[in-house]
Amino acid sequence: EPEVTQTPSHQVTQMGQEVILRCVPISNHLYFYWYRQILGQKVEFLVSFYNNEISEKSEIFDDQFSVERPDGSNFTLKIRSTKLEDSAMYFCASSDGGAWETQYFGPGTRLLVL
Amino acid sequence: SQQGEEDPQALSIQEGENATMNCSYKTSINNLQWYRQNSGRGLVHLILIRSNEREKHSGRLRVTLDTSKKSSSLLITASRAADTASYFCATDSSYYGGYQKVTFGIGTKLQVIP
Numbered sequence A: 001e002p003e004v005t006q007t008p009s010h011q012v013t014q015m016g017q018e019v020i021l022r023c024v025p026i027s028n029h030l031y032f033y034w035y036r037q038i039l040g041q042k043v044e045f046l047v048s049f050y051n052n053e054i055s056e057k058s059e060i061f062d063d064q065f066s067v068e069r070p071d072g073s074n075f076t077l078k079i080r081s082t083k084l085e086d087s088a089m090y091f092c093a094s095s096d097g098g099a100w101e102t103q104y105f106g107p108g109t110r111l112l113v114l
Numbered sequence B: 001s002q003q004g005e006e007d008p009q010a011l012s013i014q015e016g017e018n019a020t021m022n023c024s025y026k027t028s029i030n031n032l033q034w035y036r037q038n039s040g041r042g043l044v045h046l047i048l049i050r051s052n053e054r055e056k057h058s059g060r061l062r063v064t065l066d067t068s069k070k071s072s073s074l075l076i077t078a079s080r081a082a083d084t085a086s087y088f089c090a091t092d093s094s095y096y097g098g099y100q101k102v103t104f105g106i107g108t109k110l111q112v113i114p
Helices: none
Strands: A005-007 A011-012 A020-025 A031-037 A042-050 A053-057 A065-068 A075-078 A088-095 A109-111 B003-005 B010-014 B020-024 B031-036 B041-049 B055-058 B062-065 B069-078 B085-092 B103-104 B108-113
Touching: A005 A088, A011 A020, A020 A031, A020 A088, A020 A109, A042 A075, A042 B103, A053 A075, A075 A088, B003 B085, B010 B020, B020 B108, B031 B062, B031 B069, B041 B055, B041 B062, B041 B069, B069 B085
Parallel strands: A011 A109, B010 B108
Antiparallel strands: A005 A020, A020 A075, A031 A042, A031 A088, A042 A053, A065 A075, A088 A109, B003 B020, B020 B069, B031 B041, B031 B085, B055 B062, B062 B069, B085 B103, B085 B108
16 A cells, blocks of 8 residues: 655754755655644644645744655655754655545654754 | 544553544534554554544444534444554644645543553
């Protein structure tokens, strides 16, 4: 069964450093998402992406964050200058429809900012 | 107010018993999805129920939706130790034809004791 994959599974970085989290969505999906989950808290929506542009973003997704689909298969989340509070599990998701359809999640990247 | 609040927040049962988890939400929705998360791992999609559906089954899972009460329940029958996980409901309240924005609840931690 097709699945969303994410790399790396774990990343440790120093505060102020840039990180890029990578995702390979399910191949025929057109809608892509990033979520994060701070330890012990709920999963929070960050951004949705369709047709090579951001379709919606939350208040968490400030100027330090950016997303890109650099080629036909990858979908990346970049954090320009990491803060301690960016430490979280980051999940990528994809769906083959927009509203109304199931989102399939990747296994997540655990980011630790020191 | 928070969309998608599950109760109970924690549930402990014996293997073989049924587990029922509830989710309440505040705004009208297009669909509601249930996900499972094993400790520190990714989100596994279990079932999606649309706003015009009242009940859905998938294996040992039964989901109901009552839009008049803005609530949903997830029933796991004949539970197994492997069902031990956190269970989240996620609501999609985006406008029709728009881009999906899924809001997660804080989850129910289910422990199934062998």
